[in-house]
Each structure stands twice: as structure tokens, then as C-alpha cells.
Amino acid sequence: MSSILSNYEGLNDLKKMNIDQLNILSEEIRQLIINVVARNGGHLASNLGVVELTIALHRVFNSSRDKIIWDVGHQSYVHKILTGRKDEFQTLRQYKGLSGFPKRKESEHDIFETGHSSTSISAGLGYALARDIKEEKSNIISVIGDGAMTAGMAFEALNHASDEKANLIVILNDNEMSISPNVGGLSQYLNRIRTAPTYFKMKEDVENILNSIPAIGKKVFKTAERAKDSLKYFLVPGIFFEELGFKYLGPINGHNILEIVDVLERAKTVEGPVLIHVLTKKGKGYKPAEDNPDKFHSAPPFEIDSGKTKKKTDKLSYSDVLGNTLVEIAEKNDKIVAITAAMPAGTGLSSFKQRFPKRFFDVGIAEQHGVTLSAGLASNGLRPFFAVYSTFLQRGYDQVLHDVCIQNLPVTFAIDRAGLVGSDGETHHGVFDLSYLNHIPNMTIMAPKDKSEFIDMINFCAEYNGPIALRYPRGSCNDFFNTFQQKSIELGKGEIISEGKDIAIIAIGKMVEHGYKVIEKLKDEKLSITLVNARFVKPLDEELISDISKNHSIIVTMEDNAKIGGFGSNINDLLIRLRYKGEIINIGFPDQFIEHGSIDELLKQYEMDVDSIASIIKNTVSMLGEIWWQRIKNALIFY
């Protein structure tokens, strides 16, 4: 670590540095971020874009008395480095290490936790209103990207903030990118502001001329600035925000510390809500990230010199298979349309977008709208596939229930990143979708055990006449069961993969492969184990499970979802109805948020790895003991 950063001890140091030192510090922080993210993976481009902005914020404001709220929170690395976590930064996103998102337990400077986007203005307004009720003095600053600003929630908060007239500073960090290039009318509006230099030139000229008039010039300018019908009113580029009740300052160069400091100082003196429009470059200072900001939005470990990913895989991911299969289906069926909420590449829909631009819709970060848009498309005769990460569909719960399921519309939810996602941690794991969809009438839910089954299921969805959720995990999609002759998909029907006598593992999705490996692991234990691929979480294959319950003393359910309200709980309900007398073991996530770490580390921690599940089964068998074991068997026979 080089000089200024290695000697840096805390925010007080920042306040004493001159501009040259601050600029050197920026470059050293950039280098540190590049080095660590190249090794650990992480949100590189967004962080490189906010180095100067973050330094300026901490220079002007006094965190933690002043509150800085980071929208999404993926761009908080610089903030972490500046607020006492410089050394720990090496452990970024690693198991038990520093989180890649703001965490209150990590630091008093992380004052609001995020991960999902577009919450910062609501949270900031909440902070501001609480401050006013308590009659305290502090500045509240919400930093939100132009991508996050496309969500309804951000507009709801702007709308309310102007009504409250509370002192709140919103910083709009405009880099023209969501993960992919930003979309929508707001984005076009910001673009017009950015590319209309004459406006600013005129504004600056007016300001300079008035300010140069001795004695009264400054006063006239200030009055003009305030007056709604003044010349400035017509020149203000951010009139949209002004009309909403915000004082608009900008646009300013987000890589010029002095310019940002100057505007922040001005913002501090404004009564009521202020919006500062800051222009930044995503990936700033690292050529591969500047050239490919979407690829470096969230990057796996890479080689610094070339920017090339370290562990290249040529295996297809589930997202790729979804995209490719959907293109094939759409070639034959012109009713197929695809929707994404700002994740065309992540959900594998880039090829669909290219092949069928008119049948592809990127709605921005607007999952609720994405769901109801799908409902509208389906009501008017089309077959929408909304491809969305499990964690982000949480945003659209009411729309799934109210707009899709009540009307029983043929919308497919292609639910990507179901189960654990790894180092993004608790805000991003997809471990709740089974629970939040399970209880909605008309909803059908399924999950594939491997690639061939996935392709069959996508085809099944395209023909299915009602709401259907197809959930699948992050990562590579292979034909693990390729020697197994699978039957075609039939609504509510599972399949037996291997037949035993004593114990039955009933698994869903990715956990079927896991179940297979558990059986392999136990092969010397003289246990006879059946493996069932449930295929459907809802409706369950009641006939199959009823048969299994008659002659298996232990039933093990396996899912990569929270146990509460998930697949296992559906089976438990059924087994109660069937008056099953044997032992039930539910494998799934406990009632707690799962932290960040590699998927293997986390599965081990929650006793869901192959070794742990095998031990749980072995221990249950030995706990039951021979007599119990026989008694249960007899009970099952008389059942």
C-alpha cells in the first residue's frame, strides 16, 4: 500500500488533506479496490465511479452524525475503506469477512442496510423526519444511481419528500448505466440534460455577469435563483426535479473533488430537499472496466493486466439455457414475449433481445411493473416469460398474487438464482421464493433436476395455461442424470430415480443431485434408500408420495429454500393427512438470514452439504435403534 492511504487513519485525516493529497488518495483507493476485487470478485465498475464523490462526501459531512445512505449499497467500498475498514477490505465478500454491502454491525458509518435497489430516498426521508421530530441537527444524504432511480419506489419517495419539505440531500449518481445501459424516459431526460452544454454555458454566463456587478449583483442572482419565473427558471436543466419540489443543483463533474465539495457546501445551506446531479463514469480509471462496465458491474476474480476472468468456464449456465431455449420456442410460437427488470444479460435474455427486439421488454429496475406488465400482455393473448432473480421477485409479491394469480393468467416466472448465490449474501440469496409463492392459489411451482429436465420444463411452461413459476439455481447447468431415462413432464407428477426400501429422499430441483450424492455416500451403510425427484412443489405428486409413505420408515425432504412454508412443509402437510407414522427429516434453511460466503461454505454451515445430510440420516437411524426401527416398520405395514 502506498503512502497516503497506508498512513490514513480515519475521517479526520481526510479533512486535513489538500487537493493534491486528495487526488493521490483517490488513485490509491482505486488501486486497492482493483487489487482486492481482482482476487475476491465484486462490484468493481460502480465503485471506481464513485471514488471522488465518496471522498468529497466524507470531506464535507461528518459521518456518522451526518447520515450517508448508499442505494443498493454495491458502491460502498470506498466508504468502507475511508471509515475504518481499510485493512479488513482484503476480506471483502469472503466467508466471515467484510460484506460487499453496508452492514450496521460492521460500522457506525453504515447506517442503513441495502442490497435491493431504490430504497435510499425513502430511508433518507425517514431519517430526516425522525431527526426533525427529535429536534436534532444533522445532514441526511441519499446517494442513488440513475439505474436505481428508475424504480417506482424512488419516485414514491421523491413525491413524499417534496410534500414534507424536509432537509434532505439526494445525490443522483448518473453514469448512464444500470447494469446494462439504462433504459426509459427518465434516462432519456437525464441524457438531454447531460448533452445540452449551451444550457449550462448560459447559466454560468448569467451567474458570472450578475455576480460581477458590484454590491447588488450577488443579491440579484440569488433572487433570480429563487424566483420561479426568473430567467434561471427557464435555464435550470433539472426542471423535472424542481417541479417535484426539489432544489436541483448540477449537473456537475463527479470526478472533480473540488467541484463536488463546492456544490455539497451549497447544498448544506438550502432549506428543503435538494437533488445534486453528479455525472460519473462507471469503471473510471481501469480501462477494461471503462470499456465494459456491464461485465465489470459484478465481476468474478480477474487478471488485472488483461481484465480477463481467471476461471473461464465454457459450461452453459441455467440463465444461458433459459435464453437459448426461449429463442427456439419463440421461433415457432409468435406469442412468446420476454421481460426483464434491468437484467437482460444476467437472466440470459440477451440473445432473445437480439433475435426478437419487438418481443423483448426491459422495464428498468421495476419488478412490480414487470409482473403487472406481464399480466397485461397475457390478458391480451400473449405468453410472457418474466425472467427475474428469486430475490428481486420479492418486490412483486402483490402483483403476482393480485394481477396474475387471481385472474389465473398464463404468465411464466422464470426464477433465476434460486437457492444460495454466494458472496452477495443475505440480501441476495434466493431462499424464500417457494415460501412466498406456495400459498397463492392458482400458482404452479416446479424446479428441474438438471439441464434436459430444465429444457422440458421451459417447453411445458410455454404451453401451460395459468401462472407458473420455474425456479433454477445460479451457475452451470449440466446433464447430471443423462443416463437416466426421464419421462415427459406432466402436471403434478414426480419421478422415482432409484428405488430402495427403508428410507426415501424426496428432493426438488438442484437438491435431487445432492440427494443422489448422499445415497452414494451412504452406500456402505446397508441402508436401502429411494430417491424421488418431486419436479413439482405445487401441486405435489400425492399418489407417488402416498405410495412412498406406506413402506419407508424415514422420509427426508430436501430443498434449497427456507424450511418454513417451503417444499418440505407441503410434504409434511400431506404426510399428516396420510397419517404417516415414520420419521420425517426436513433439510432446508433455518429461520434466519444467510450471510455471505461461498455456496459450499454456507451449505456446510447450515448442515446442508452432502456429508452433513448423510450424517443426519445415519444419526437418525442409530438414534431410532433397532427396536424402534422395527416398530416403525410394523406400524407402516399396518397402516
Ligand SMILES: Cc1ncc(C[n+]2csc(CCOP(=O)(O)OP(=O)(O)O)c2C)c(N)n1
Ligand atoms: C430491486 C432490485 N432489482 C435489481 C437489482 C440488481 N441490480 C443491482 S445494481 C443494479 C443497477 C444499478 O444501477 P445504478 O443505480 O445506476 O448504479 P450503478 O451501479 O450504475 O452505480 C441492478 C439492476 C437490485 N439490486 N435490486
